[in-house]
Amino acid sequence: MTADTTGGQLGTAEREESWRRLGSETFDLVVIGGGVVGAGTALDAATRGLRVALVEARDLASGTSSRSSKLFHGGLRYLEQLEFGLVREALRERELMLTRLAPHLVKPVSFLYPLTHRVWERPYTAAGLFMYDSMGGARSVPGQKHLSRAGALRLVPALKRSALIGGIRYYDAQADDARHTMTVARTAAHYGAVIRTSTQVTGMVREADRVSGVRIHDVEDGRTQEVQANAVINCTGVWTDELQRLSGSRGRFRVRASKGVHIVVPRDRIVAESGLILRTEKSVLFVIPWRNHWIVGTTDTDWNLDLAHPAATKHDIDYLLEHVNSVLATPLKHDDIEGVYAGLRPLLAGESEETSKLSREHAVARVAPGLVAIAGGKYTTYRVMAADAVDAASPDLPGRLQSSITDKVPLLGADGYHALVNQVDQLGARHGLHPYRVRHLLDRYGSLVHEVLALAEDRPELLKPLTAAPDYLQVEIVYAASHEGALHLEDTLARRTRISIEYPHRGVDCAQQVAELMADVLGWPQETTNREVKIYKARVEAERDSQTQPDDEAADAIRAAAPEARPELKEPEPA
Structure with a gap:
């Protein structure tokens, strides 16, 4: 072809x-x-x-695919389940993404594994990480590094002194999944x-x-x-x-659906130079750096309700807060949460009744x-x-x-990305943008950044940030609708950008501005623009309400009642 x-x-x-x-x-x-x-x-x-x-x-x-932990990782916990082939395969894929296929989208990220048991835990964990590194985990990222308690606390001052006796730092990779x-x-x-x-x-x-x-x-x-x-x-x-x-x-x-819930909190709520990986009674909990935020997750529970809109409950959020607060010197509160998202893992139905073991x-x-x-x-x-x-x-x-x-086959935007990283100052000067802003654009578009910025040549006002979501430029909204297939306000606020989880207003405060920018490209009449804003606000309100409910059924009933942006979606009838 x-x-x-x-x-x-x-x-x-x-x-x-x-x-x-x-x-x-x-x-x-x-x-x-x-x-x-x-x-x-x-x-x-x-x-x-x-x-x-x-x-x-x-x-x-x-x-x-927009609601994961946003990691490209071998899966340390699969080593314990003796799934060596899966780990080796995943580490090879991570390496390919970092180096050849998507270096603009996939980035190294470090994690501290706090040690809590003397004598046996350090050699046991070190052996697992040695396997991880030697299977390909330490090719283009650093290998494991052992730290004393003081060293670990220097890396992550947010931890309680009593929460660890030492630590091991290792690297994985992350990406904006959507x-x-x-x-x-x-x-x-x-x-x-x-x-x-x-x-x-x-x-x-x-x-x-x-x-x-x-x-x-x-x-x-x-x-x-x-x-x-x-x-x-x-x-x-x-x-x-x-x-x-x-x-x-x-x-x-x-296929069984397992629900995983994540919360997003501001970066300054957890003082740390590295992410964290914590053991829980069932699985592991990650605290993952995400631009100016942390993502904390995930839960792992069966879900048998609406597949399109899995809902997080108060119980899910409390579970995450309780586990992360068990190690933090200054606990996170409900008021600290900027965003919440729930996704479903498609697990092969197996013998084990516990989704975390599938x-x-x-x-x-x-x-x-x-x-x-x-x-x-x-x-x-x-x-x-x-x-x-x-x-x-x-x-x-x-x-x-x-x-x-x-x-x-490199993904679009990968070719030429490294050269552009070296040219951020010139690129910024040419378009009147701060080099920090250009780096942010390069990590979202790679070498397609030229295509994005070209849309602002005759409309310089598009290089201004969104009023209520200043991490994003107006031109990025236009590009989402003109080049990236965004057809609805929700597509842009939840997936082409991550405004819906990165700001406490969850996109409501910039919905009108974003809808009007999209309307110019998609030819929406005012009536459609208003409808998009109304539907998006109803979605956010339903999600907020569902997150105060005690159980899945109550949360699902509220979330499922919100209107769909796609008007003709219907339940398929069996053949």
């Missing part, structure tokens, strides 16, 4: 052209699901020379994939005993049509079983002729999962399938 010269732009013109192509072409693969695995599968297939389309009912990364997923999808579009959001699969097309395509429904305007394909890949994560029922064939595996290995199966399903896994290994999914579809594809090459 020929590379798209627009740089993978996902704008209104591309959206209309995508609809035309979906109805008129026959694809090798249709991928269902715009999370990181779906986007990765579309990129894998496109770069093997296949004709591929990806459809997503809501927004890119609108499910699990931006990373969106960039993977745009890279797939750049290599010729059709990427279309707000496009819901309502049924499978069959030819005799095989799946030969999907029926789709545009949830913005209600249009429907059929898409013809040699094979369909179900990459819908926690919706895997639901899509499986739609196909009318029996699944080979079941494997993060992934499973892929050809569940019927023309239909492949993939589930499980972890964000870090999305590229491996994608390659496995495309390989599994090969019996349904004509001709010889080329090998996966995504380990050699």
Whole structure:
């Protein structure tokens, strides 16, 4: 397939052209699901020379892939579960992201592991970290470093002196998961994939005993049509079983949803030069540096309610505060919390009844002729999962399938990024921006920063920050709508930016300004702009209310009652 010269732009013109192509072409693969695995599968297939389309009912990364712990990590705790293969694979992927595929998006991050037991704990933990480092964990980041109690407290003065007897510092990596997923999808579009959001699969097309395509429904305007394909890949994560029922064939595996809740607090509430990893009775708790904030998480509980909008409860938030406060000299309070988010992990249903013990290995199966399903896994290994999914579809594809090459395909914005980092002063001077601001833009867009700033050439006012969310420039909102596929206010405030979790107002105070900037690009009449603001405010109010509820059922009832931004979304009917 020929590379798209627009740089993978996902704008209104591309959206209309995508609809035309979906109805008129026959694809090798249709991928269902715009999370990181779906986007990765579309990129894998496109770069093997296949004709591929990806459809997503809501927004890119609108499910699990925008609500993770935002880490690219080997998973230290999987060493204890003796999942050495998973850890080695994940560390290889982390290394690829840091060095070749996405250095603009994925960054090293350090963690302190506080030691609390004398004699046995230091050698035990050191042995685990030595394995971690030697499996590839210390290639482009420093290896473990042992610290006395005084050394650990110098690194993290926020800790109670009684909370540790020493510590070990080690490194992992982190990324803005929603931006990373969106960039993977745009890279797939750049290599010729059709990427279309707000496009819901309502049924499978069959030819005799095989799946030969999907029926789709545009949830913005209600249009429907059929898409013809040699094979369909179900990459819908926690919706895997639901899509499986739609196909009318029996699944080979079941997926359980495990809810993980995170809270976001200001950076000055925890005085530390490093993140923290703490043991809990069930799993581990991370305190992760995130720009001017800390992310504290996560919980790990079964969830059997609304898959689209998992709700955090007061109990979830209290659990996180209680565990982190057990080691902090100055405890965090409810009033310190700027943002809260809840996500669902798609775990393969296994023997263990505890979700924290379920494997993060992934499973892929050809569940019927023309239909492949993939589930499980972890964000870090999305590229491996994608390659496995495309390989599994090969019996349904004509001709010889080329090998996966995504380990050699940098994501959009990676090429030229390092040179631009060295040129921040010149770039800032040219556009009248502080070098700090340019660095922030480079870590979000990489070398696509030129494309972003070009939108302000005739409108210099777009280089001013948003009034109520000054970490972001107005031009970034325009770019989200013109190039990054944002169709609704929620897409921009929750995923293209992270305003919804980084400011105590959760995006409400800048909703009007952001909606008006998007309206210019998307051609919204005033009525639509007002509706978007109203729906977003209702979403935030429902989330705030749900976070005061004692249990999942009460929280879910409140959150699920908030209106949907996508007006035509409907429950799929089983085939």
